Structure formats: C-alpha cells, structure tokens
Amino acid sequence: MAYKTILAVLDTPQNARQIADFSIALAEKFSSHLIGAHAETLAAVPLIAPMEIPDPAAVQVLQEVAQKETAEVERIFKERTAREGLSAEWRSFMSAAGYSSASVMETARTSDLIVASQSDPAHADHRADLETFLFESGRPMLLVPYTMKEPVAINRILVAWNGSREAARATFDSLPFLKAATTVEILLIDPPDRGDRAPELAGTEIAATLARHDINVTLTTQETGGSLPAAAVIENRLSDNSIDLLVMGGYGHSRWWEMLFGGVTRSLLDSMTALTLLSR
CATH class of the missing domain: 3.40.50.620 (HUPs)
Known part of the structure; x- marks a missing residue:
C-alpha cells in the first residue's frame, strides 16, 4: 500500500515552496503522481453608492492581484517538480466558492493523500474556505506546521x-x-x-x-x-x-x-x- 496520487494544496505564494517541497519528498518516497492545486476565489464586487452599481475598476484590480498570485504559485510548483523529474500536473480553479467548489472537491476526493499547510495562528485570516475543504474532502490530510520549512524523515x-x-x-x-x-x-x-x-x-x-x-x-x-x-x-x-x-x-x-x-x-x-x- 502506498499513496499513489498526492494532492498538494498551494493556497498562497508564502507557503507554496514549503508545501511543494514536502509533497515532492513524499511523491519520491512513494513513487506517486503529484497534483498541485490552487483555488482562486472570485473577488467580491464593490458597489458604488448611491446607485449600488459594481465598481469595474476595483473589480479589475482585485482580479489582477488574484491572477498574479495564482501565476506565482504555479511557477513555484512547476519549477520544483520539473527539476525533480516527477510525474506531476498543475490544476488551478476559479470560482466564487474557492476551495469548496465542486471541481476542487472532485480532485480532492480522488486523491490518496492531501498535503496542506497549517494556518499561522498569528494571522487573523485562517482561510476558512480551505479548512472547510479539508474537512469535507473525505481524504486523509497531512498538515505541515507553518514553522517547518524543510521536509523531515518520518521515523x-x-x-x-x-x-x-x-x-x-x-x-x-x-x-x-x-x-x-x-x-x-x-x-x-x-x-x-x-x-x-x-x-x-x-x-x-x-x-x-x-x-x-x-x-x-x-x-x-x-x-x-x-x-x-x-x-x-x-x-x-x-x-x-x-x-x-x-x-x-x-x-x-x-x-x-x-x-x-x-x-x-x-x-x-x-x-x-x-x-x-x-x-x-
């Protein structure tokens, strides 16, 4: 028995290198296929008073920031997996539901193991949508302490x-x-x-x-x-x-x-x- 399909959840550029490296180490250990995933949540639409119409300029700025983050996470994942010569693929998702979307759940529920980062308790934003995704996936979840920057042997x-x-x-x-x-x-x-x-x-x-x-x-x-x-x-x-x-x-x-x-x-x-x- 081994984990033959591993899903790496790379939700921010800050933890993308950490989770990519841990997931790569596990994929090499178990000869696994590695999937890197990032869910881009559609920006909430700011409204302009008094008519309460969408502010297109603000929406564009928010979406550009999100797309830039997605591109950076993808670059980190692909750079590291290409260097190791792994069987790997990249999947990015965009929806209002974020990590709770049906397409992300389908990927999670067909994986042997999910690897994700622990939320930093010092930060106010604990990424509730990601935590709901982890809870609802029905698959074993390996959480990596945010302070643990290098893969470790599990003895x-x-x-x-x-x-x-x-x-x-x-x-x-x-x-x-x-x-x-x-x-x-x-x-x-x-x-x-x-x-x-x-x-x-x-x-x-x-x-x-x-x-x-x-x-x-x-x-x-x-x-x-x-x-x-x-x-x-x-x-x-x-x-x-x-x-x-x-x-x-x-x-x-x-x-x-x-x-x-x-x-x-x-x-x-x-x-x-x-x-x-x-x-x-």
Whole structure:
C-alpha cells in the first residue's frame, strides 16, 4: 500500500515552496503522481453608492492581484517538480466558492493523500474556505506546521487512539507511513472502564493488528484523572519522544481546529510541532 496520487494544496505564494517541497519528498518516497492545486476565489464586487452599481475598476484590480498570485504559485510548483523529474500536473480553479467548489472537491476526493499547510495562528485570516475543504474532502490530510520549512524523515509516529470510527480511519489511512516508520506508539488517554474489558487492555487489539503488518508498535495508556487536558497530554508526548508524525481522527462540524479527538481543542493545531495526519 502506498499513496499513489498526492494532492498538494498551494493556497498562497508564502507557503507554496514549503508545501511543494514536502509533497515532492513524499511523491519520491512513494513513487506517486503529484497534483498541485490552487483555488482562486472570485473577488467580491464593490458597489458604488448611491446607485449600488459594481465598481469595474476595483473589480479589475482585485482580479489582477488574484491572477498574479495564482501565476506565482504555479511557477513555484512547476519549477520544483520539473527539476525533480516527477510525474506531476498543475490544476488551478476559479470560482466564487474557492476551495469548496465542486471541481476542487472532485480532485480532492480522488486523491490518496492531501498535503496542506497549517494556518499561522498569528494571522487573523485562517482561510476558512480551505479548512472547510479539508474537512469535507473525505481524504486523509497531512498538515505541515507553518514553522517547518524543510521536509523531515518520518521515523517516529504517535497514534492518538480512542477506539472511535474516526481514529480507526486515521490509523489505517496512515498505514504507508506506519509501515515505513522506525517506531509507532499508540497513545490512549483515560480509557473508559467497560464491563467486558479493563482499561489497561484498551488498545491491545489495534496494536496486534498493526503488528501483523510488521509495524514496530508499542502501546501507552496514560491516566490523568481529569487533571490534564488531552491536548496537553499529546503535546507533551510529541515533545518528550521527538515525534515526527501525529495521527488522529477528525471530529466535529465545520472547522478542523474544533474537531479533534473529542475534547481536544484548537490549541493543539495552533501549537503544532509535528506533521499531523487527520482523517474523518
């Protein structure tokens, strides 16, 4: 199993080089076909009072800026993929819906893996349309911390496991990474005491399943007694074990920072220190 079609979401010139380089490294690792995508959102039409008619000059300026950005992102992607000699293609989209448009969704839903950049929490604009696109795509999403400028080897992986459908989806969607990793740790936080199974036995079945894939897996259960948020437990584990990739299920409604691991909040992704693979 491998990711044979990778979709690189290059939404701004600022992160285009970062995401292109990470995606190229993965495409080389898995012998993948790489698709670079950028969605240009049609500019909102400024109105001139008192007649409230469209201002054509303002619309033209906005569209020229957007087209210039698209051209720059395309140049970066094509320059880098041509240099590496990859199987690659470029797709640009223009619609009022941006990354939520049907054409972008069709591309996303026919990809094995989506690679995108974490939003910089210091900026007010978190690109809500892109985050909706990531949530609705139905495909595993690899998010790259905005502070991580160079591709890294994925040797140590942490799987946040709670036995849910979403956690199972993320775990099996990440199998190509898990099989290539040096170590894989399954982390359970405050597992419930079920009538047919003690808490200390939680996670043993998924650990055994992964071991049958010849994955070097360990199982860790951490009891907090409710004194520590799950996000903090995961953050500490990422730091203490120098984790390269976090794998977890996506939960919730519309924004990816609010849909993690039940009670894990936006703070986890705002403080990302490792690559993070999400599935829903």
